[in-house]
Amino acid sequence: MNDHSNWLGLLLALGIGSMVFVPGFIAYPLAAVLLENGVPYYIIAGFTTSLMLVGFASLPVEITYFGKRVAILRNITGLVISLVIAIAIGFIYGEF
Amino acid sequence: MKKHNDLLSYLIPALVIGFSLGARFSGFELGEKLLSNLGQYLKTLLLLLPPVFILIGLFEVWVPRKTIDKHFGSSHGIGAWFWLMLLASTIVGGLYVSLPIAYTLYQKGTRLRLVYGFLGFSTICRIPMTFFEASFLGLRFTLIRYAIALPLVIISAILIERFTGE
Numbered sequence: 427m428n429d430h431s432n433w434l435g436l437l438l439a440l441g442i443g444s445m446v447f448v449p450g451f452i453a454y455p456l457a458a459v460l461l462e463n464g465v466p467y468y469i470i471a472g473f474t475t476s477l478m479l480v481g482f483a484s485l486p487v488e489i490t491y492f493g494k495r496v497a498i499l500r501n502i503t504g505l506v507i508s509l510v511i512a513i514a515i516g517f518i519y520g521e522f
Numbered sequence: 523m524k525k526h527n528d529l530l531s532y533l534i535p536a537l538v539i540g541f542s543l544g545a546r547f548s549g550f551e552l553g554e555k556l557l558s559n560l561g562q563y564l565k566t567l568l569l570l571l572p573p574v575f576i577l578i579g580l581f582e583v584w585v586p587r588k589t590i591d592k593h594f595g596s597s598h599g600i601g602a603w604f605w606l607m608l609l610a611s612t613i614v615g616g617l618y619v620s621l622p623i624a625y626t627l628y629q630k631g632t633r634l635r636l637v638y639g640f641l642g643f644s645t646i647c648r649i650p651m652t653f654f655e656a657s658f659l660g661l662r663f664t665l666i667r668y669a670i671a672l673p674l675v676i677i678s679a680i681l682i683e684r685f686t687g688e
Contacts, residue, residue, distance in 0.1 A: 449566070449616070450651040458658040470659065475667065478645045484617045491625045495686050500638060503678035504645070511670050518666055 432522075436512055439469045443476030444505060447483045468516030475511050479504035570615050578626050587631050594632040602636055603676060610643035611652075620644035635683040642675035 448456075457470045480501050481488075488497035516522045542560060545553020594602050613620050620641055628637045647668065656664040 447616070449563075450648075450654045454651075454654040454658040461659065467659075467663065471663070471667065474655065474659075475646070475671070478651065479642070479671075481617055484621075487618060487621060491621045493686075496638070496682060499682045499685060500641065500678075503682065504642070507671060507674045507678065510674060511667055514670050515663070515666060 435465075435469050436472050436509075439473040440476045440505060440508055440512070443473040443508065444480040444482050444501070446477070447481065448477060450478075453477055466516070466521045467519045468512045468521050471515040472508055472512035476505060476508035479508055566615065567618070570619060574615075574619050574622065578622055582626060582630070585630065590627070590630040590632055594627065594630075594636050596633050598633055598636060603639060606636055606640045607643045607647060607672070610640050611647045611649050613644045613648050614650060617641075617645070633683075634686075635679045638679035638682050639676055642679060643672075646671045646675060 453474060457474055460473075461467070461470055482501065485497055485501065488500070491497075492500075513522075538556075538560065542553050542556035546557055547553075593605070610620065613623070624637050624641050624644075627640060628634065632640075652664060655667075
């Protein structure tokens, strides 16, 4: 994930962030390490936000509580929100 | 829950435990990490969930439906979002804690958009998580994320309610 793979990197970050289940006390130190190694802020933002907002791993639990439609819609909107945040962070930090 | 789900919910943990134990004994370094992570998650879940369910139970018994309906029902004001955000920010853990709370709120007559909003808030503004984020990625990062995420969560909650009906 370096400067040359903007969109691919962001998509990858969103994808990984949505799939895995990592608690904050592991995710943020990891994000800081990535940052030190030259990963841009917007990719970090996409990763940490989708990590918290989207959880395909916990989808079955969500479905049992609120039904398929709501659970899927909530996760998709979560993904969109993560994307918006990542792009905004990228612009504000001057990475685009 | 359906039968094959039951089978899966035993099969997957069994595979994970089997793999990490196997890796542990064959000296594979990743295995030790897997096992210690697994232990940590299990400990968190076991320590966290019982008190959460006890508190939810007390909430169900002690808080009258009328109170919830008055503040979070169909005639809720803008303040309702704020209070739910405060409530959500105190949540420790993840969706496995906020989902049952959200469901209880719903059963007590909270309007669905507020319930979805609560779920969203609970993922983006948990206090311990915010501190972690601000200390590792900078306060500016956190503030920007909040400024963008909060309105979007409210909008998406309203949209989800619209699309799925009451």
